[in-house]
Amino acid sequence: MRRFLCHLWPSFTGWTGSVVFLEPPLKATLSSLPVCCLTVAFNFIEPVIIQLTRRxxxxxxxxxxxxxxxxxxxxxVGKTTFRAKSYVFQSMLGVGVSTVFTGVQVPMQASVAHVDDTxxxxxxxxxIRLFGALEGLSMGSTVFNSDF
Structure with missing residues (x-):
């Protein structure tokens, strides 16, 4: 269930710009660019940290x-919130999600009984992750097509 719910957050970051700040779709997409860049960056950084520290x-x-x-x-975050504050919250949220998603694979692979089960x-x-992403996008598109 945790993984299912975590897949909903990327679609919400783009919707923050269009719903809270009433931005057009292209500008809302550009508003979610910092969170996407930091998520990808920490997907590369965390395995390096795990490799160096072995923890x-x-x-x-x-x-x-x-x-x-x-x-x-x-x-x-609301209409009167500064954009920089919203971007920082989104970006750090991306750091947390990418850290959890990448780090979860190590104990999962270490806990299998046989090497072939990895x-x-x-x-x-x-x-499970793809199913969560699919559900998140389908729920979000349904809500936004009927409300906006």
């Missing part, structure tokens, strides 16, 4: 803490 638990807890705190702060575990994780 992943602290990174997972830190990722969940960042994700929780900045999701709560991002909820406070591919099955990764495949199952990817299927």
């Amino acid at each position: 992943y638990c602290l990174l997972l807890w830190l990722g969940w803490a960042i994700l929780t705190v900045f999701l709560g702060l991002w909820r406070l 591919g099955l575990a990764v495949g199952t994780l990817i299927v």
Whole structure:
């Protein structure tokens, strides 16, 4: 369920610009560019940190803490909020999500009984993530096509 809910956040970052700040679609897409760039960057940085330190638990807890705190702060964004504040909340939310998504694969692969089961575990994780993304996009498009 956690993974399913985490896949909803990228679609919400683009909708913040169009709903809260009443931006046109292209400008709302450009508003979500910082979060996308930081998410991709931390998807590369975190495995390097895990490789150098050989520890992943602290990174997972830190990722969940960042994700929780900045999701709560991002909820406070309104029409009168400065754009920079909204971009910082979104970007740090992306850092938390990318840290959790990348770091979860290490303990999952380490916990399989046989080495041959690693591919099955990764495949199952990817299927669950793709299903969550599909559900998030379908729910979001339904809401925004009927309300706006």
